[in-house]
Amino acid sequence: MSFHFEIISSSCKIVPQLHRCLEHSTNLHDITPNYNCIKSKSCIVVVTGPNWVVSSIFAKVMDSNIPPQVLQLTFGPFHPILSDHDQFPFLYQMAPENTSLPMAMVSLIFYFSWNWIGLTISDNDQGIQFFSYLRTEMEKSILCFAFVNMIPLNIHLYKLRAEVYYNQILTSSSNVVIIYGETDSTLSVSFRMWTSRGLQRIWVTTSQFDVTTSKSDSLPEWFHGTLAFAHHHAEISGFKNFIQSKNPLKYSDEYLAGLEWMNFNCGVSASMCKTLRNCSSNSSLEWMIAQTFDMAFSDDSYDIYNAVYTMAHVYHEALLQPMGNQEEHRSNCLKLNSLLRKTHFTNPVGDRVNMNQKEKLQPEYDIFQIWNFPNGLGLRVKIGMFSPHFPHGQQLQISEDILEWATGSRQMRPSVCSADCGPGFRKFRQEGMAACCFDCSPCPENEISNDTNVDQCVKCPEDQYANAEHIHCIDKTVSFLTYEDPLGMALTLVALCFSAFTSVVLGIFVKHHDTPLVKANNRNLSYTLLVSLIFCFLCPLFFIGHPNAATCMLQQITFGVIFTVAISTVLAKTVTVLLAFKVTTPGRRIRCYLISRAPNFIIVICTLIQIILCAIWLGVSPPSIEIDAKSEQGHIIIVCSKGSMIAFHCVLGYHGSLALGSFIVAFLARNLPDTFNEAKLLTFSMLVFCSVWVTFLPAYHSTKGKVMVAVEVFSILASGAGLLVCIFIPKCYIILLRPERNSLKKLKEKTSS
Template sequence: MAVIAGIPSEFLVQAGALLELYRTPQLDFSWISTYHLLDIFHGTLFFSHQNSEIPGFKHFLRTVTPSKYPEDLFLTKYWLYTFSCSLAGTVCGEIHECPPNASLESVTEHKIDTTVMKSTNDLYNAVHLVAHALHDMVLIGEETSSQMAAEHPALLPWQLHPFIKNAHLESSAGEHVSLNENRNCVSRYDIMNFLNFPAGLRLPMKVGEFIPQGLRGQSLMIQEELIEWAFGFTETPHSVCSKSCGPGFMKITQDWKPICCFDCISCPEGEIANQTDSDTCMECPQNEYPNMERNRCLPKMVSFLAHDDPLGMALACTALGFSVITAVVLWVFVKHRDSPIVKANNRALSYVLLLSLLLCFLCSLLFIGRPNTVTCILRQITFGVVFTVAVSAVLAKTITVILAFKALTPGRTMRWLLLSGAPNAVVPICSLIQLIICGVWLGTSPPFVDTDTHSEPRHIIIVCNKGSVPAFYCVLGFLGFLALGTFFLAYQARNLPDTFNEAKFLTFSMLVFCSVWVTFLPVYHSSQGKVMVAVEIFSILASSVGLLGCIFAPKCYVIVLYPERNIKRVKE
C-alpha cells in the first residue's frame, strides 16, 4: 500500500473526494495571451505562504506529460499553450502532434516557476489535513465501523469537523499545519509584489511579511520603497477620497458617497482620539482629562479648599479675627458682670451665647483643609449642635424679656417662671433634640470623604459627602424652626418699654440670621466643588457676626464708652 507522509493512500483519495465537494468552477486562462493578462496585474501585491515549496513538486512538473494523465484536461490545454502541439486525437485542425519526448524540462524557467503557483500549497496542506482527520475518525470509530458503514455508506463533511478542528500535523515541506478558532490555517505569509517585464518575463519580489498570530498579536511589515506600483502611478495609491483624520478627530461618513469618503470632526468635550482615522472617540478615565488637542489624556490635579488657597486663607483669617473679637466681648462681660446692663439681660445666657458664638467661628475652620473622615463628621455635627445652642440661647433671652414684662402685671405664675429660671431650660432641651438628630444621622449614614470629578474638568476635588441628605436637612430644618420661632417672639416683644429694649436687638439679629440662611440654600445648590464649601463657611460666619453685632455691640458700646449711662439706669 502506497503511503504519503505517513498516511495511507485510501485516506488521501477520500480526502480529495471530500474536497471536491467544495470546489467551485475556475476561470480558464489557458487561451488568453499571457503578456496582456500579466500586464494587468503588474504592480499588484499578493500573499504567499512562507516555506511553501513542496518537495518534489518542481521535479513533477518537469517530468509530467499528458500521456500519463490523459483525463486531465487542464494539462492538455497547458501542453498546447506551451509547445503549440497536442496529443494525437485531442485537437482537430492544423496543430501538429507533440513529439513523444516533449517535456517541461526544456521550457524556460519563468514558465514553470512554482512561486507563481504557491496557492497549490493550500490544497496540498488541506488534503493532508483532511486525510489526518479521516485517519483519526476511523481509529476512534473502529469498533462501530460496521454500523457507521451501514447507516452512512459515504462519509459526510460535517462528520469531520471536530477532527479537523483538533488536527495538528507537519507536512512533508516541514510546515506545521493547524486551524485556529476561526477555522483559518495558522501560517506566516510573505507579501509579494508582482512585476511584469516585456516578452512575458515576470518576477514576484518579496516586499514584506504578515504574521497573523505572533507573540504580540498580528504584525505587518512592509518595505514601501521596494514596491513597484502599476503603470501610471508615481506614488503610493490612496484607498480613500478624503484626507486622513489626525489624532483628536474622528471620521464621519458623507451621505450618498462611498465609505472611503468622510469628514473629520473634532472629538466632543471630554473625549480623545489618539490614532489616525479613528471611527470613534473614547472618554478619558475619571482621574484624567483631555488636552487641548484632544489626542491624549492628562492626569487631573487634586484640589480642595486649602489653607494656602487665597479663598481659604481669607475665610480662615476672618474666622480667627471674629473669634478674637468674641473672646474680647466675653472678657468685657465677665469683667463687668456686676454692672446693671449685664444683669438686666440675663448674665448666664449671655455667657452661653458668647461661648457658642466663639465655637461657631472656630468650627468654620473645620471646613478648610484636606478633608478626612474625622473632619467630615466633626464639621457637620459641630456646626449643627453649636448653632442650636446659640439660637436656643437667643430664644431663651427672648422668653426672659417677655416674662419680665408679664411679671409686672398681677399674678404669681409669670413671676415664678421668671425667678425659677425656667427660660434657661430651653437651651439644654433644644440642644438635646439636636443631639438626637445628629446621633441618628451618625448611626444610619454618617458623612464620609468623597471625590468630585465633574465640577472642574482638570481637577479632582476632595469633598465631604454628607451621607444621609435627609438627616442633613433635618439638622438645618430644626435650626430654621428655632430661628423662625425666636424671630416671631422677638418681633412680638419689640414694643416693650425702653427698660427692656433688648427685644429690638434680638428681633434684628434673628432677621439677619434668617436672611443669611434663606439666601444660603439656593446659592449652596447652585455652586459646585470647593466653592460650595466656601458658601457654607461664609453663611456660618455671616450669621454668627449678625448675632454678635446686633445683640452685643450696643451693650459693649455703653459699657466701654458711656459707663455713666449704665450707672444712670441703675439709679432709675
Template structure:
C-alpha cells in the first residue's frame, strides 16, 4: 500500500508527462540495493514520509501522502561513496573487498523491523533465528537517522551481539550499555550546544525567546540544559511547546496549537531544539502556514524539499542553524556529479529521479535503461531546494561509520594474521568478534577529523553556524556565517560575521526579541511582580547614583569625591569649596564683622576721650575698657571662620571664641556686682566696704576665664578640632570645614557661657529697682537676655543646617550676641555723651538724684 501511494505521488507531482511505460516502472518496488564483496556492510535508510494530508489540504476524504526524502537519499550516496573509496584504498583491507546491502525502510516500526530481520537472516520474509547466508556475512549494520529507529533495531541486534553503528544525532538513551551493548554512535556529543545557543542569544541581545522541542527524554534533557544556561545568562523563555511523541500522520493538531502559540507570542526568536526525524511532521505543518515573521534557531539542518514550491521567500529564510563542523570530504562532489543511471543502473531510485526531473523515459522491461534524457544531466543540475550537493551531517556520520567498520575489520585481520599466520584468510566469522576493535577504534579521516566510537572518549563537537538564504527555490543558499568552539577561551567561543546574516523578510534590521524595552543609561531595571527577570520596568536612578550602561540591574553610587550629573550617567569630580571671602555670604559676614569692630573701636575711643565725665566714671572705667576691648576681639573672631581652614584656624576658632566670650561675660558679671555693691555701700557693713575697697569684683574675670581655659585645655588635649570634608551637604561640591572634634566639649563651652550669662542676667534683674542714674542693671539685663536668646536659638538652627550655612550660623551668633552686649550696654551711654552732653554733668546728676530721693 505504501509503495502504491508513493508511486501515485511521484506520477502526479513530479512527472505529469510520464508515459505509460514510466507508470509501469514506477509500480515496481525494489526493497534494497546490493553489491557483492568479501565482507558486507548493511545500512537501513528511511526514504519516505507517510502522513495523512486530509486536514492539511482540507479535503473531504482521507488521503495518505508519501513524501520522498531527498536528504535521506544522500545518505545512500555517501554510503556507496565510502565503500568505493575503501575498495580503492590499498592501505585498508588490501586483499578484501567490501560489499553492501542498502535497505530502504519506511517510517513505521513494523517495516523497520522487517528490514532488520531481512538483513540478519537473508530472507525476504521474517524468520527469526534462521541464517540463510552461507558465506557472505554482514559485518555491521548502520542505522539512523532518528534515535527511535536505532533503538528499535538495537534491541533486536543486542540479542545477537550484532555490531550496530548509528549515524543519527548522539542520544543518551542509545548510550545505555545495559540496553544497547552492541550499539555505537558515530555522531559527536552535544555537550555544549545549549551553551552555544544561549551565547548566540546574548550576542544579539535576545532575552525573550520561544522554544519548540519533543516531549520525550531528549526534550526533557534539552529543556533542563537550556534553562540552566538561560538562567546563567538571564535569557528567558516566552513559551515552551512540547510536541508529543505521536505518529507523523497525527501531527496536525499539536502542530496547529504550536503554530498559534508562536503567532501569539511577542518573542521574535524561536528555538527549534530537536532532531530532524522526530520533529519533521510538526515542522512541516508549521512551515505550511508560512511563518516568515520569526527568526528560527535550529539545532540541525532540515529537509526543506517539501517546504517551498514557488514562494520568493520561504518559512526558514533568515534562520540560523547549529551544524556540527566537518571539513568537506574530497571527491564527494565529483562523485555526485558523475552519479547517473548509466553508471549505476541498479539504483532504481536514481532512475526515478531522471524520469522525474530530466524528462527521461524508461525502455525495456527491466526499467533500468532510460532514453531521451537531457544530455550530460547530473544531480547538481537539480534545484537547490530539492538536492544539496554538500555532504550533510548525517551523511558525514554515515561516511565515518563505514570507515570505522573498515578500520576495525582491518585491525581484526592483522590480529588474526599475527595469531594464526597459516589460517585460511577468513576475515569475519562471528559478529561479536568485531566489538573490541570498534570500541577502541580511533582514527583520523581524510578530512582531518578524529573519529571515536567510545562515548567515554568522545570530545565535544565544534559547530558551524549556517544562515539560510531562501530566495527563489532554485537559488537557495546555505551560508556559513560563524562558528562556535566550546574549547576556545571563555568569551571567545562564538565567532560571527553579523554583516553576512540575512534575516526574515519582516525585519529590515537586526531583530529585537525582548519582553521589555531596554532601560537606557540613567535608569535601572525594576522587576515586575510575578514575572520573569526579563520583564521589568525602568526606574530612574536615585540621587548621586548612575547607570552608564543599558539594562543595568542596579545603579552605582558615585564615590564621595564625585557626584552624578543631571542625566545620571556619569560621575563628575566634585569641586572643593569653603566659606571664602569671595563668596557673597562670606563677604557679607566679613563686612559685618569689620563694621562692628570699627563701631566698637569708636565706642572705646569715645569712652577714652570722655573718661573724665561722670557717666564714664560712675561705671568702673577699668571694667568698661576691658569689656570694650574684648568685644573688639569678639567681632574679629568670625574672621577665623572665613577662608580655607587649616589646623591652626580650626583650633583658634573655638578656643578664642570660648575664651573671649568668657572674658566679656565675666566682665559684665563684675560690672553687675559692682553696681549692686555701689548702692549697698550706704548701709553699714565692714564686709561690703572691704569688698569695694579691695576691688574684689575684679577677680571674677580671671577666675571665670581660668575655668574656661581649663575646659578648652581638656578639649584641645583630648579631641581637638581638625580639618574635615563634607561631601553631601552641597551638590557637586566637597565642603572643607573644621570638625569640632569633641561635641561634648563644644557644648560644655556653650553651656558654661550661657550659665555666666544667666548669672549676670539674674544679678541685673535683682537690682532693677535701684536708682537708674548710675544703674546699668537694666541695660545688662537686656544684653544678657539677647545673649542668652541668641545662643539658645543657635543650637537647633546649627544642627538643622549643613555645609557653609553651619559656619555662617555660628558666625552670625557670635556677631549677634556681641552686638547685643555692645548695643544694650554702651549705645545709651554714647547717646548721652554725644547727643545729650548737658545730662553728663555732675550737678545734673546730683539734682536728679535728689529729686528721686524726695519722691
C-alpha cells in the first residue's frame, strides 16, 4: 500500500482560494484533484489546520459530495465547533480538548502565590468558553481578575480600541496576564504591539499562541517572560538523532527561527547557563547551535504525527476485515469513517490516541519558560508539568532547580491585589471590593493570628493571653495575695505586730487589774475588747494566701462575728459609763440593771444577731472561690467572691449601726465629770472606725484582684488599730508612765473638785 502526501498553501482560507489551490495542485501533477475525481473510488484523507476556520470551510465544501470521498483530520488547537459530529460527520480533531487547561493555569497561579490576574482573550465562542471555565476554577481558589480584555476579531473594530486594551494592562497593578486565543488573530497583533512598546509582564499562554517576539537585538529578559502550556508527550524515537545529523550552519538564522515544528527543550548545565547569559546578541545563536538540546515536536507537529499513525491503524484494520475485496473495502469512506470512529491505540511514544470524540481525555501539560532571543529565535525551558490524573495537591510538579536556572530565582514576581496580612493581623474586606482585595487590621484584644491572610483571629483560651504582637498565646500568671508578695508580707507583718501589741496591752491590764484606772473602766469589758481585738488583727491572715472554699467562708464570717464582738463591747462600755454617771439615785430600777451587769448582755445579744445574719448568708449564697481571667491582662486572678453582696453589705451595715450607736452614746457622755471618764476616748475611736469603713466602700468597689483584698485587710487593720490606740494607749500611758495619777486619792480629788 502506498501513500501520497501533498502540502497545500496556507493562504487557502476561503472557498475561492481553496479551489485555486486545488486547481494549482492539479496542474502541477497533471492529475484530477482527489476531492472531485469522479472516476476514482478511493477515499482521500486530508489533514488540515491549524486554523479552524479553514478546516470548517474545507469540511463544508467536501460534505457536498455524495457519497463522501474525503475523511478530514485537523491539527491545531481544539475547537468546540469542529467537534459537532452532526455538522461535521467526517472531520476529526487530533488535538485533545483543553478541559484541564484552566485547572492547570490556576494551579500554577496558586503555586506562585498570585491572586490578581489579568486576562486577555479573543472575543469568540472559544475564548468565552475558556473564560467561563477559568473563572470557575479561580473562584474555587479565591483568585481574582484584575481585568478581562476581550479582543474583537474584526480588525477595524480592534483598531478603534487598541489603545484602550494597552492602557488597561499598562495601568493595572497585575503583573501576570493570561493570553488565550488563536495565533493568526488580532490578539496576536496586540501581543506583538505590547511587547514592542516595552510592556513587561509575566505572560501565561499556550504553546499554540505565537509568543516569539519580533527580531530584536536585545537579550532575553530573565525576570519577566512567558510561561507556556503545551500538551505533554514523550520524545519521538529517532527524531533527536535526525535533527542533530543535520548541519544547521547551512541555513540562515531566519530559517532556524522559522522551524515551527521544532522546539528546544533546554536541559543544559549551570555552566552553560552562565555562558548563555553573558553571550552577546550576535553570538547567542551560534552558541545555541553549538550546544546539544533535547528536541521534540511542537503540538501541531505531534498532531500530524498521530494523524499518520491513526490512518495507518485504520487501513490496517480495513485490510484485516474479510468482507469484499481489499480495493473495494479500502475505497469506501463510510466504512473507513466507521473504523476511524472506533480507533484507539497507544502510539510509539507511549501516549494514548482515541478517536472516539464522545470520550473526552484530560490531557497532561508541560510548562515552559520561553526566552526570546535576537533574530526571532525562541528557546523553551521546561520548568514543570501538570497532570490531572494525580491526586489533588500533587497535580502540579515544578522543578525549582530548573526554575531558578530559567528565571534566575526560585521566586517569581508577585502579582497580588493587596499585600499579605502578616501574623498578628486579619483581613478586612470593604463592601464592593474583590475577594482578593482587602485591608489589614490588627487582631482584637486577646486574639491572635500566627499565619498570613487569615479572615478571623483566634481567641486565646481563658488561661492564656495574647502577646503584644498578637502572634501567640502566653500562659497567664495566677495572681492572688500571697505571703511572699511584698504587699501580702507587709500586711501580715502589720497584723502580727498589732496582735502582739494588743497582747502586751492585755498583759498590762491584767497585771494592773487592781488599780483604780482599770477598775473604773470596767476591766472585764476591757479584757473582752482586747481579746476581740487580738482576733481582729489575726483575722486578715485568712485573706492572705491561696484561697480555698474553707478560707473563703472563714474570712468573712470570722470578720463579721469578731468585729461585732469588739464594737458591741465598745457599745457596752459606753452604756456603762452613761448609766454610771446619769443614774445615781438609790433604789431606782435602772440602777439595778447597772449593778446586775446588765450592759454585758449587750455583747451577747448583738453578737447573736450577727451570727444569725451570717448563717443566713451561708445558707443563701456563701462566699466561694472566683477565678477572674479577664480583669487584668496576663493574669488569672483568684479571689474569694462574696457570694451574696446583699448579705455582705448587711454585715457591714450592722457593724456601722453598732458603731453609730456607740458613737452617739459616747458623744452624749463625753462631758461627764471624772478623771477616768473614757467617753471621750470611745467617741473618738468610733469616729475613726466609721471613717475607715465609709472610705472602704468606694475604694473596695473600684479595685480588682489582690488589691481589692488588700483594701479590705487594710480596713480591718486600720479600724482595729483605731480602737486600740484611741481607747487603750492613753490608759497605758498613765499606768506605765504616770502611775501617780492611777490612785484613788487622785480620783477623789478630781471628783470633789
